[in-house]
Amino acid sequence: MSKAVAMVAHDRMKTELAEWVVKNRLQFKDLRIVATGTTGKLLAEHAPELDITCLKSGPLGGDQQIGAMIAEGQLEALFFFQDPMTPQPHDSDIRALARLAQVYDIPMAGNPSTANYMITSPYFDNPELAPGADPVDHQFQDYLARKID
Numbered sequence: 001m002s003k004a005v006a007m008v009a010h011d012r013m014k015t016e017l018a019e020w021v022v023k024n025r026l027q028f029k030d031l032r033i034v035a036t037g038t039t040g041k042l043l044a045e046h047a048p049e050l051d052i053t054c055l056k057s058g059p060l061g062g063d064q065q066i067g068a069m070i071a072e073g074q075l076e077a078l079f080f081f082q083d084p085m086t087p088q089p090h091d092s093d094i095r096a097l098a099r100l101a102q103v104y105d106i107p108m109a110g111n112p113s114t115a116n117y118m119i120t121s122p123y124f125d126n127p128e129l130a131p132g133a134d135p136v137d138h139q140f141q142d143y144l145a146r147k148i149d
């Protein structure tokens, strides 16, 4: 099965993500999109022609589901529009998701500007250049080296 991209937005960033996706919908027309529940519902309303799978809502485990997909090598990119001004009840899940994107070298856009760079990059949706399912090597090498010392 081909890989998917994930989309997540905190409440105050949801409209921004929906508008950004509508503006750039051609980039996503042949891609599978997975999204946390409320974000996915809004995206499907704005861009019904796109292939969007809604997971659980973020605070109910949606961020963790996306993290699990990263660990399973099923995602090639993460669009996670975050609200830096509002505390989130599931902050630990959010940090865990961002951490797994780092561990597995998955490109993650936290705002529209970064998302613009991502979708215009030759790396975007290019199977030959896609990130692998393995954790980033050098991090593991460092970790192992420290354990052996």
Ligand SMILES: O=C(CO)COP(=O)(O)O
Pocket: 008, 009, 010, 011, 035, 036, 037, 038, 039, 040, 056, 057, 058, 059, 062, 063, 094
């Ligand atoms: O809280 C979220 C991400 O941390 C987003 O979840 P929803 O899309 O369900 O609102």
